[in-house]
Amino acid sequence: MVDTKFKRWLYVLLLIIFRVDGFYVDITYVENAVAKGAVCLDGSPPAYHFDKGFGAGINNWLIHIEGGGWCNNVTTCLARKDTRLGSSTKMVKQVAFSGILHNKATFNPDFYNWNRVKVRYCDGSSFTGDVEAVNPATNLHFRGARVWRAVIDDLLEKGMKSAQNALLSGCSAGGLTSILHCDDFSALLPTGTKVKCLSDAGYFVNAKDLTGTEHIQDIYNDVVTTHGSAKNLPVSCTSRLNPSSCFFPQYVAPNIRTPLFILNAAYDSWQIKNILAPGVADPHGVWHNCKLDVTECSTTQLDTMQGWAF
Numbered sequence: 001m002v003d004t005k006f007k008r009w010l011y012v013l014l015l016i017i018f019r020v021d022g023f024y025v026d027i028t029y030v031e032n033a034v035a036k037g038a039v040c041l042d043g044s045p046p047a048y049h050f051d052k053g054f055g056a057g058i059n060n061w062l063i064h065i066e067g068g069g070w071c072n073n074v075t076t077c078l079a080r081k082d083t084r085l086g087s088s089t090k091m092v093k094q095v096a097f098s099g100i101l102h103n104k105a106t107f108n109p110d111f112y113n114w115n116r117v118k119v120r121y122c123d124g125s126s127f128t129g130d131v132e133a134v135n136p137a138t139n140l141h142f143r144g145a146r147v148w149r150a151v152i153d154d155l156l157e158k159g160m161k162s163a164q165n166a167l168l169s170g171c172s173a174g175g176l177t178s179i180l181h182c183d184d185f186s187a188l189l190p191t192g193t194k195v196k197c198l199s200d201a202g203y204f205v206n207a208k209d210l211t212g213t214e215h216i217q218d219i220y221n222d223v224v225t226t227h228g229s230a231k232n233l234p235v236s237c238t239s240r241l242n243p244s245s246c247f248f249p250q251y252v253a254p255n256i257r258t259p260l261f262i263l264n265a266a267y268d269s270w271q272i273k274n275i276l277a278p279g280v281a282d283p284h285g286v287w288h289n290c291k292l293d294v295t296e297c298s299t300t301q302l303d304t305m306q307g308w309a310f
């Protein structure tokens with residue numbers, strides 16, 4: 001017989017494990033997407049992790065998009081092609097569901113019983129790309145927008161077409177996806193569905209770097225060109241501005257009609273490191289230590305950060 005002391009100890013141990021890691025959910029490959037050409041950079045099928053809703057949440061859907069930066073040209077896309085960010089063959093088969101993906105009310109009071117999906121990111125364009133041609137020399141597929149559509153269609157089939165509530169969420173490059181695809185997500189759901197979007201750390205600003213160069217604008221311009229993204233960005237923006245501008249939330253968000261919640265740190269460390277002070281703008285590494293540890297920043301550097309992009 002297991003004594004109560006041991007049971008209590010086991011319970012505490014399990015509580016600690018679940019609190020930290022959440023629980024693990026298996027991967028689902030969207031095999032039928034391949035025939036539609038909706039594939040990862042390497043041509044493999046897209047993938048997601050799905051945990052079914054229950055009880056009062058059975059007809060509510062939370063779609064969370066994974067992040068992971070972008071690849072802006074053939075060199076950088078080749079570099080990610082054979083990683084988990086470019087191929088579903090390299091993805092782990094289970095991921096931990098925690099935070100808003102958790103299935104326990106204690107940890108996730110608002111969404112614990114919803115259908116919860118984590119969509120894996122393997123196209124490098126925040127799900128905006130669509131180039132028909134595949135160069136046989138590289139075998140790179142630029143098909144992010146097709147992946148987006150194939151994944152949403154698959155989820156609609158799995159029950160999302162009966163959704164009462166649907167929330168499109170995402171973090172980082174996935175947070176950008178949830179902004180760029182917010183209105184078309186809403187349009188793919190039945191008229192009666194209440195749809196909202198949430199972007200966590202996906203509001204990347206169009207601002208110059210330390211040297212006054214339009215570094216992030218150049219990168220986004222390359223992303224849009226390489227992936228053929230223009231036709232898949234919100235028309236409410238591309239009808240007014242050039243396509244690469246329409247990769248920036250600041251030009252897109254004002255015209256989004258679906259309720260959109262933006263969550264972003266004012267001093268977003270990723271943006272400080274990659275938009276304000278990227279390596280190319282800091283050849284002597286003056287910002288190196290400051291980028292690793294804010295207590296290492298000089299007064300001038302703190303002033304630069306505080307004055308930047310506002």
Ligand SMILES: *[C@@H]1O[C@H](CO)[C@@H](O)[C@H](O)[C@H]1NC(C)=O
Nearest residue numbers: 072073074075076218219222
């Ligand atoms: C590709 O992009 C990277 C990152 O911006 C850059 O360093 C590199 O020079 C580019 N390569 C080509 C061939 O344009």
